[in-house]
Amino acid sequence: MAKRPDTIETTLLAIELLRRIPRRRKITARELHQQLSDAGIERDLRTIQRQLEMLCNHFDIECDLRSRPYGYRWLEDARGISLPQLTPQESLLLGMAQAHLTPILPARLMKSLSGLFNQARRTLDPHRGGNSKLEAEWPDKVRVVATSQPLLPPHIAEGVFEAASEALYLNRWLKIVYRNASGKETQTSVMPLGMAQQGPRLYLVCRFEGYHNERSLALNRIQHASVSTFTFVRPAEFNLKQYHDDGRFGFGEGQMVHLSFDIDRAAGFHLIESPLARDQTHREIDGNRLTFSATVVDSAMLSWFLAAFGGAVSNIERRPIPATSSAE
Incomplete structure (x- = not known):
């Protein structure tokens, strides 16, 4: 008589499978095998299939045998499994x-x-x-509020976010149809490297096939997306934080400048409380004016920020700071 596989590993595998079997749709053994693999749980497909057969015999789980691959789901009135209650x-x-x-x-x-x-x-x-x-x-009782005029999020085509996040997660090439602001459509493959939310918009940071520079694509301008079967090695030199710090989401190129400007006290007092940079300094010119200086990334977003003050700001100067050489 074969020894019953009553081990901790087998029990944990059964729990993981029970957690992943859905109620409203059927899932195949191969899909569950992939989910477990993505979660770092390595088991061969045949082991998954044997576990599913056992679970169907002991829980309210049905197996659709009408066609291959077989599909599994909880019965409609099944209670499922009882896990510790959340506080x-x-x-x-x-x-x-x-x-x-x-x-x-x-x-x-x-x-x-x-x-x-x-x-x-x-x-x-x-x-x-x-x-x-x-x-x-x-x-x-709590709310995150906008710092500028609130905008509704743009419509993202069905399946685009799911495909983009899947390709980003699995390090796979993403096939897209992209329509730029002028209406021109491009069909290409991109290497997804990061995703960022900026206000109501989502952006995919990627490299176009055949190129080595990064671009930010608005997800709402991707008309169609599908995950390729081809994987890629994530570039070691790319860092999403550095990409952000370089002002790329603010339409900059990483050029640091020493910024200085004068501003009416009423319009600029909040910059004393929320500085532009850690090295920011300020002083009073007279009772109604302040002058600020700080090291920041030069970008279109910086220009928009200053322009929003209108006539309250003056004497704007941007002095480029030479990049530190790698030899230093």
Whole structure:
């Protein structure tokens, strides 16, 4: 008689499979195998298939045998598995995290966490009362507010965000049809290197096939996207933080300048509280004027920032700072 595989590893594998089997659609063994592999859980496909057969015999999970590959899902009225209950505080944190992380985390990762998010929502359901009442009220007591005129997010074509985040997550080439601001469409492949949210817009930082410089593409201008089967080695020299620090999202090229300007005290006083840079200095010219100086990245965004003050700002100077040589 074969020894029963009652090990910690087998139990953990069963739990991971139970967590990933959906209720509203069917999932194949190969898809589950890929999900586990992406999560760092390496098991061969046959092991996954044997585990699924065992789970179907012990849980309310159905296997659609009508065609290959077989599909698995929880039965409609199944209770699923019971995991430790989230505390109201944990539920509050998860709910706020979901709201802010959805635009920037891989779609597959957000889907894998859907069970936790659903449990958090149930815990904070105001109709359930109890100890979660105060936590349920908290999201209505806090708000992230815009620093400029609020804009609605542009429409992103169906499947584009999911494909872009998937390719970024898996280091795979992304096939796209891109329409620029003038309406010209380009069909090409890009190497996704990063994703950023700027106000209501999402941008994909990438390299076009055959090129070695980075570009930022607005996701809403991608008309269609699909994940290629070809992978790439992520360039060691690319750093998303440095790309941001160089002002590339502000339409700059990394040129540092020593900025100085005069401004009416009423218009510029907030810059004393929220400086432009760590080396910023200021002094009063007279009772109603201030002069500021700081080292910043020169960019179109900086120009727009200064232009917004209109006649309140004057004597603007930008002195380029030579880049530090690698020999120094």
